[in-house]
Each structure stands twice: as C-alpha cells, then as structure tokens.
Amino acid sequence: MLQFRFIKASLLASKILTHSSINFCRGVPNCKGFRILRSQMGSFSTSSQSSKFLFRQLFEKDSSTYTYLLADVSHPEKPALLIDPVDKTVERDLSLIQELGLKLIYAMNTHVHADHVTGTGLIKGKVPGVKSVISKASGSKADLLVEQGDKIYFGDLFLEVRSTPGHTLGCITYVTGDGSDQPQPKMAFTGDALLIRGCGRTDFQGGSSEQLYNSVHSQIFTLPKDTLIYPAHDYKGFSVSTVGEETLYNPRLTKDEETFKNIMTNLNLSYPKMMDIAVPANLVCGIQSKA
Numbered sequence: 001m002l003q004f005r006f007i008k009a010s011l012l013a014s015k016i017l018t019h020s021s022i023n024f025c026r027g028v029p030n031c032k033g034f035r036i037l038r039s040q041m042g043s044f045s046t047s048s049q050s051s052k053f054l055f056r057q058l059f060e061k062d063s064s065t066y067t068y069l070l071a072d073v074s075h076p077e078k079p080a081l082l083i084d085p086v087d088k089t090v091e092r093d094l095s096l097i098q099e100l101g102l103k104l105i106y107a108m109n110t111h112v113h114a115d116h117v118t119g120t121g122l123i124k125g126k127v128p129g130v131k132s133v134i135s136k137a138s139g140s141k142a143d144l145l146v147e148q149g150d151k152i153y154f155g156d157l158f159l160e161v162r163s164t165p166g167h168t169l170g171c172i173t174y175v176t177g178d179g180s181d182q183p184q185p186k187m188a189f190t191g192d193a194l195l196i197r198g199c200g201r202t203d204f205q206g207g208s209s210e211q212l213y214n215s216v217h218s219q220i221f222t223l224p225k226d227t228l229i230y231p232a233h234d235y236k237g238f239s240v241s242t243v244g245e246e247t248l249y250n251p252r253l254t255k256d257e258e259t260f261k262n263i264m265t266n267l268n269l270s271y272p273k274m275m276d277i278a279v280p281a282n283l284v285c286g287i288q289s290k291a
C-alpha cells in the first residue's frame with residue numbers, strides 16, 4: 001500500500017514539473033521527492049513566512065462559520081486553498097482570490113458540516129481544476145480523501161492532517177507544517193473539534209464525547225503552546241486563540257474526562273436548523289453531481 005501511495009505521489013510530482021500546480025503526499029516522509037523537484041524548477045524559496053504566506057480569516061454570519069484562505073505568494077503561481085468554504089459566500093471568496101491574483105487549488109473541509117452547506121461543490125463548478133478534500137473517515141465523496149499524517153502542499157507550504165474525531169466520526173484538524181520555512185507560530189484549523197473556550201457538540205453524526213476528549217488532548221493540546229487555534233465557528237465574537245490559552249481556560253476541556261462527558265451529555269442544544277439539508281449535501285461536497 002505504501003508503495004502504491006509513493007507511486008501515486010511520484011506521478012503527481014511529475015505533473016508539478018509541467019504545470020507547477022499541486023502536490024499532495026501521503027506516506028512519503030517529508031515529501032523529499034517533491035522538494036528536490038521544486039529545487040530543480042528553481043521555485044523553492046527560503047524567504048520568511050511574512051513575505052511568502054498569505055492568510056485571511058473570512059466569516060459567514062448566518063451559520064457563524066469561519067472560512068480560511070491560505071496561499072504561498074512567493075511561489076510563481078501563488079497557489080491557494082480554502083478551508084471550510086460556505087455556499088452562501090463562495091462569490092465573495094472567489095472575488096477575493098481573483099483580486100489577490102491567487103490560484104485556488106484546493107477546497108477543503110474539516111468535516112461533514114450539519115449547520116450549513118459547504119461551498120466546495122460550487123467552487124469546483126466555477127474554478128476548473130480545484131480539488132475537493134475531506135477525510136476518508138467522513139464517508140464523503142471528494143477528489144482527495146485524507147488521513148492522519150497526510151501532507152497537503154500548496155507551493156512550498158503545507159498542512160498536515162490530524163485525525164480529531166468526536167464531534168463527528170470524520171473530523172480532522174489541519175496544522176501548518178514543521179520547519180523554519182513554514183508559518184511561525186504554527187496554526188491549527190480545528191473545525192468543530194475545538195472551539196474558542198468551547199468544543200463541538202457530540203450528540204449526532206457518530207459523535208462521541210469520549211473520543212472528542214481524547215482527540216483534543218492527544219492531537220491539539222500536544223502542539224506547541226503558541227500554536228494559533230482557528231476554529232470553524234464562533235458564537236461569541238472571538239476569532240483566534242492559542243493552545244496555551246485553551247489548555248488553561250477552556251471551560252469544558254480543562255476538566256477531567258468524566259466531568260467533560262457529563263457536560264457534553266447535558267448541553268441540551270437544539271438540532272441545527274439546516275441539518276436535514278446540509279448533511280446529505282455535504283456528503284457529496286455540496287453538490288450532488290460534482291463531488
């Protein structure tokens with residue numbers, strides 16, 4: 001299997017030479033093959049993150065959802081990705097991408113959202129070549145189904161996939177890469193696994209408070225304390241936190257596991273209004289005919 005994955009990665013790497021577009025690796029430690037190819041192309045850059053990394057946090061007010069735009073602007077093609085785009089704000093996001101001269105290559109989801117329809121399918125219909133990304137464990141259709149440890153490259157920057165189930169079975173967190181040429185401090189796009197001073201509910205879509213507790217403690221709270229936390233939602237007006245802050249002040253996840261489970265059992269939240277529409281649509285990345 002590993003060998004198959006390596007071959008797949010190598011085929012993609014050879015595409016980079018002709019299109020200098022995307023690279024996605026799985027099971028290839030540090031993706032060294034890609035790095036060598038990029039050096040041969042003369043596009044590898046060691047410039048500091050401030051001059052090469054573009055980041056925007058975007059908001060959709062009806063569902064209080066954050067969408068994130070990331071790009072490597074020192075790369076000749078300015079490859080970009082969106083995390084958790086919302087159908088209602090696709091036009092805004094694509095206009096911004098066009099204004100900034102970026103090339104969108106991935107439309108990614110942290111999980112199958114229950115409260116809004118992802119913009120992924122619409123984006124694929126409007127921007128040829130964009131690949132949809134979600135976890136394999138989500139059971140969704142997408143171009144790339146990712147798992148723990150996968151690295152998703154955009155130019156010379158990359159995101160690493162961490163499996164953080166509990167809010168849903170297939171939740172993942174995307175973490176910026178290791179290395180001095182990657183954004184510092186690190187950034188973690190936690191979806192609904194970890195919210196600022198909160199966390200995702202665990203009462204549907206295969207949710208489990210036990211699993212969520214373990215996911216956050218093993219996959220997010222183990223990141224460096226200054227890692228920036230960027231969640232998929234905020235209902236109180238917060239925009240960013242850090243691992244250090246959440247390990248000290250998160251009112252749910254600082255508790256012991258039994259207390260946490262008790263809190264989650266007694267949240268008494270009503271089901272998201274859009275749930276019956278959103279979940280089936282999001283299982284095919286937002287549009288039935290364009291996964």
Ligand SMILES: N[C@@H](CCC(=O)N[C@@H](CSS)C(=O)NCC(=O)O)C(=O)O
Nearest residue numbers: 114115192198199200201269271272273
């Ligand atoms: N009222 C909203 C849904 C609010 C909600 O349930 N949010 C979810 C994330 S979206 S599935 C959640 O996990 N909230 C945790 C919390 O503590 O609030 C609607 O009707 O859409």
